[in-house]
Amino acid sequence: MVAAQGETKPFTLVRAIPDDVFVCATGHYNPERQFLYDYWSDVADAFFASGITEDVLGLLTTQLDEQQRAEFDRIWDRFGGICRSIDWEQLDRGEFVFAERMTVFSGGSANVRGAFPNIVVMVRADESASNYTGLVEMFEAAADEINGLSGSNVLRVVESEKYDAEIHSVNLLGSVPGAPSMEFALTRRGDVIVFSLGGELLEDVLARLADDSAGGRLADDPRFVSAFQQLPEAEDSMVFFDMQNMLRPLEQMFRSIALRARGPGDVTRNTGLNAKASQKNAEALNAYLHGEYQQAYELANAARELEPRDSLVLYNLACFSALVGKRNDALDWLEKAVEAGFYAPSKIASDSDLASLRGDPRFEELVSRAAELARLHSARDxxxxxxxxxxxxxxxxxxxxxxxxxxxxxxxxxxxxxxxxxxxxxxxxxxxxxxxxxxxxxxxxxxxxxxxxxxxxxxxxxxxxxxxxxxxxxxxxxxxxxxxxxxxxxxxxADDTDTYESLFLNLMTRIMRSARVVDCIAAVEYTEGYTTHQDSIAMLAPDAADDPLYSVFVRGGTV
The missing domain is CATH 1.25.40.10 (Tetratricopeptide repeat domain)
Structure with a gap:
């Protein structure tokens, strides 16, 4: 068991996980379970030997003409060669950890906030870079093939270093105008390889891998420690699910939706009017996401020349103008964006890219004008x-x-x-x-x-x-x-807004309160001879007895 605070042997990677994730699962290779590994290996070998995969591929490719089939075979051979260069068994036999954090983002130009997953998967491999090199080659090949099929550079693999780690990342939504960043990355630090979706959790994990004194670790959380102290020792795997960390971002999202109902909401009109302008705008956003503000400004200006009526292009041009120090130009473009259809007062007022404009009377007037137009254009018949x-x-x-x-x-x-x-x-x-x-x-x-x-x-x-x-x-x-x-x-x-908001918040509050009866859930897995065991415990929140659902949890037992 986890005998003392911070002691998670033999699961060392969990020490790098921050304490605000809502789920964490970790495990490692256990020689006692070799009989299970051998069994499933035999099942897999029998499956592939049966020829089913070849039959399925044959069915999938029957409708392809000769040129398409040749292209399919080329891609298949390319990735097959890369896969064979990777020692998958070595990756599978190492220690691993999966963790996910729910974060809240503001959805581009719309005043809607959503809960967006932030995921890391870590494996402890060998010190050599051979497996990582193969994974990066596969990553770059996938981006290359997608760019080839789309006819444009929609995925751009960026190499960087941080906390003594080498990182290869790509923004999966970089070509989508107004979309939040969705960064997928491959990272290597020493003998640890990290697969991640979303950059924030990766940043926190690398910081804890690099600095043993960094705080805010899940393994040191009293609730984590207490839960596993009440379970048998985790030999094979351990899982921790934190209900509170899952619900907190969802609660923020629901409150944001309610606030949107109270206010005029954000409305955008006249976007995507020209395909070439939209593509140029996507390139500008990609440059912006990589900190290349001058290039983003130039690309957005080129998009405006292609389609001067596109409100989203004009808004992005305002943002990039502000970022490169063209303050007056930024206000001019922002005014044009609002009049063209960017009726998004919440986005404009909160956008960090426009921070240099705040306090200017003209900026405040434009926020008010956007709110007025949003109210007019979002009203239902x-x-x-x-x-x-x-x-x-x-x-x-x-x-x-x-x-x-x-x-x-x-x-x-x-x-x-x-x-x-x-x-x-x-x-x-x-x-x-x-x-x-x-x-x-x-x-x-x-x-x-x-x-x-x-x-x-x-x-x-x-x-x-x-x-x-x-x-x-x-x-x-x-x-x-x-x-x-x-x-x-x-x-x-507007007369109905307060009623709708009150009903919505009341319903969501009741749902959240009921779900919060469960504080956290912990589970362990261990092996004795030819028997595997799984034990789990659900910890109730300190104030659980005050909730009507409490009786459901204690019925037939004692808490």
């Missing part, structure tokens, strides 16, 4: 002061059916009949506007459209997309009516 059970509604429905048949004169007559019964109802008034527009009566159409909006037809999305109004879209009165509809929808949508 709503119709007020109209009944779906009235005779006027029945007649209006007949009018829409006439419109669908192209009988616009008939539709106009039915709209007038409905208005005679309910002169303040916005639905028949909107029908009249559409019928007039189809008949070429522009002035009457625009007059009825504004009356419909003023009466409660707050449907900016529907008005924007309605082909019946195509003939009047260029008139200023149309734009004024659409703006009024947006303001009406925003005003009425």
């Amino acid at each position: 709503i119709v007020v002061n109209s009944s779906r059970t009235s005779e006027a509604y029945r007649i209006t429905t007949q009018g829409w059916q006439a419109c669908d048949r192209g009988e616009y004169e008939e539709a106009l007559k039915l709209a007038e009949q409905a208005l005679a019964l309910a002169p303040d109802d916005p639905r028949p008034r909107y029908l009249a506007a559409c019928a007039h527009a189809r008949l070429g009566h522009a002035d009457q159409a625009l007059g009825d459209l504004r009356k419909a909006v003023d009466a409660g037809f707050y449907c900016p999305q529907h008005i924007s997309d309605d082909p019946d109004l195509a003939s009047v879209r260029e008139r200023p009165e149309y734009a004024q009516a659409l703006e009024a509809a947006r303001r009406g929808a925003a005003a009425h949508g």
